Amino acid sequence: MFDALTERLGGVFDKLTGRGVLSEKDVDAALREIRVALLEADVALPVVKDVVAKIRERAVGEDVIRAVAPGQQVVKIVHDALVDLLGGEGEQPGLMVEGEPPVAILMAGLQGSGKTTTSAKLAKRLQDVHKKKVLLASLDTRRPAAMEQLQQLAGQVGVGFLPIMANQRAVDIAKRAMNAGKLQGYDVVILDTAGRTSIDEDMMAEAKSIADVTRPRETLLVADALTGQDAVETAKRFHERLPLTGLVLTRMDGDGRGGAALSMRHVTGLPIKFLGVSEKPDGLDAFDAKRLAGRILGRGDIVSLVEKAAQDVDQDKAERLAKKMAKGKFDLDDLREQFGQLKKMGGLGGIMGMLPGMNKAAKSQMAAAGMDDRMLSRQEAIILSMTPQERAKPEILKASRKKRIAAGSGVTVADVNKLIKMHRQMADMMKKVGKKGRGGLAGMMGGMPGGMPPGMNPADMGRATQDLLGGKAPAGAQLPGLGGSGSKNSGSSLPGLGGGGPLGPDGLPLGLPKK
Structure with a gap:
């Protein structure tokens, strides 16, 4: 996903690391290239301006310009700015699934964003990692075979599925799912709502009615990371109408430019909770800002x-x-x-x-x-x-x-x-x-x-x-x-496997000042 951005930023850092001392002119030239790299990665312009301003504030000081390894310190500064952009070093948002069962999780998003497969992946994760008994329920009464698709996925991951009943409204299915969860001893009920190819009033009204009836502990917006800035606008519109608690970005294993992932947290203020990294049932990774920033900068994870x-x-x-x-x-x-x-x-x-x-x-x-x-x-x-x-x-x-x-x-x-x-x-x-x-x-x-x-x-x-x-x-x-x-x-180089300076647990060179 971030290969192009990683390559561009790597070129910037390569120019800096060969210098003994950085001038303010060197920093300005590097910042121009960082700005272009972020814009080419489809990061929203206001976000780019904010990030570059933070980097400039930290990078033009005497401590960096006259440091022993100024190029590596700039890498560290850009890393810290990306961590801030993605939500902060201390933020590792988990799911709120504790409380009186059954706890409802509402999945929202546009059609084609991967909402149904993400629902099944999340159910598997809750069952395997959190040891919860999970019930999946499809509330998509419009898309052909949507309910059958989720039923098949539920069987693949080994979780419960609410039986399909014809001609029921989405709100009635949601009520039935919560009752079934309570009577059958389920800890979590995941509600997969209907999507559209674009946002419309009927879809938003239906999703809000479901939220009012089920009072979900988590309302997650599933967004396709390949759609770029459209995903950011979608998140803003959903957030205006629904009590969203977090984001799930799908197709992070694709060849898109990755700008949506860097912009959505900043623009919406919502934490990114999970990343969809493959089509496999276990292809859902918990989001960690520090780790993702390290991978963007080629520092590994x-x-x-x-x-x-x-x-x-x-x-x-x-x-x-x-x-x-x-x-x-x-x-x-x-x-x-x-x-x-x-x-x-x-x-x-x-x-x-x-x-x-x-x-x-x-x-x-x-x-x-x-x-x-x-x-x-x-x-x-x-x-x-x-x-x-x-x-x-x-x-x-x-x-x-x-x-x-x-x-x-x-x-x-x-x-x-x-x-x-x-x-x-x-x-x-x-x-x-x-x-x-x-x-x-x-x-x-x-x-x-x-x-x-x-x-x-x-x-x-x-x-x-x-x-x-x-x-x-x-x-x-x-x-x-x-x-x-x-x-x-x-x-x-890998430390201890053929050369290269020592790296810390985050993949950054040791000995650099902490943020």
């Missing part, structure tokens, strides 16, 4: 990466793998499970986007090396074309078997050989990791971001990573911190 690993990695499988590794065993089935873990966590692109300084690497260096997420599926196909015996004992793979496997998976024999070579390298690594009692990807990486396990060469990890994806990395195209020769920009 290690905390979210760790949380995602804890959520998506199968702990039972990890334990079994750890026991096998302790015995020096790591076969091709184990490797396939590791591929599955990578894909669960968002693939290589998603992981690289959360690592400090890796946004550019994820786009340019991975592309130059022929490395992308499709390679993971291709490597899985190769392993699935093998017999159980071949996966358990790769050493029996001779020429005839390799030809059969290549034909079965639609690749060349050379690709099969790359996979076998990569497995051999990783098996050696896993044996070393196994002696330390750590399993899986986290163990192999030495407990990100603290470095590699003792006795392991980072260059081996870099070569194995490239082989893993079947990429032919040209000279100098190694991923920073994964076995490359090191980047000139120290911020583009």
Whole structure:
């Protein structure tokens, strides 16, 4: 979503970081480029003016201009301004779902904003994270098959659904949902209201009537982040008529410019509560201003990466793998499970986007090396074309078997050989990791971001990573911190994995003054 903005801001910071001392002229030139970058990202003009004014106020002081690392201090100042714009460092808005059950949550928004799928994602999150018993109810009596869609989604995520009754008004369905929630012991009732392609009086009156009847603890506006400034105007109009308590921005994994996300909190004064990051049932992330600002600036989001690993990695499988590794065993089935873990966590692109300084690497260096997420599926196909015996004992793979496997998976024999070579390298690594009692990807990486396990060469990890994806990395195209020769920009390396200055937990350089 923010790739274009990240790239533009990164260019601004690259010009500043090479200078020993900044002049006021340097700061003015940087501010002009920051202003253009924000406007190109579709951030509302009043918001841009406010942000640039805050940055100027903090950046033109003597402390910055004569600092030891003035360019890095400007990065920190822009980071703090973005955090303020997105809601403040201390604001991590949660849902108000405590109280006498059933608690109502009203979902509002225009048609096509992702309101129905977001309702199901929210229900799953409340059930899995908050341990609530959730009932979904569709109040959309206009859109064809809207109720059936929500019923199907409710079945997929494993929550309750209010039975469909024909020819009922939306307000009557809402009353029935609240009664059913009370009688059947539900903690939360999520009400999915009808939308329109544009705001009209009938829709707003209906939504207000539902709110008056159900008295929701939360009224969330679901807005499509790809619609730019139209989403900001929509939020303002809804907020004038409904007691909105928060925003949910969908399609944050799209290729839009991201300006709506930066503008809506500022313009409406409402907290952003969730971000829709994929079409999967668990593709709803809690919003955190500090983390999102770090990702916009290419500083990564290690905390979210760790949380995602804890959520998506199968702990039972990890334990079994750890026991096998302790015995020096790591076969091709184990490797396939590791591929599955990578894909669960968002693939290589998603992981690289959360690592400090890796946004550019994820786009340019991975592309130059022929490395992308499709390679993971291709490597899985190769392993699935093998017999159980071949996966358990790769050493029996001779020429005839390799030809059969290549034909079965639609690749060349050379690709099969790359996979076998990569497995051999990783098996050696896993044996070393196994002696330390750590399993899986986290163990192999030495407990990100603290470095590699003792006795392991980072260059081996870099070569194995490239082989893993079947990429032919040209000279100098190694991923920073994964076995490359090191980047000139120290911020583009992972600490402890091949160079780069030390970074704090927010991905920013250590030693910078706090806001």
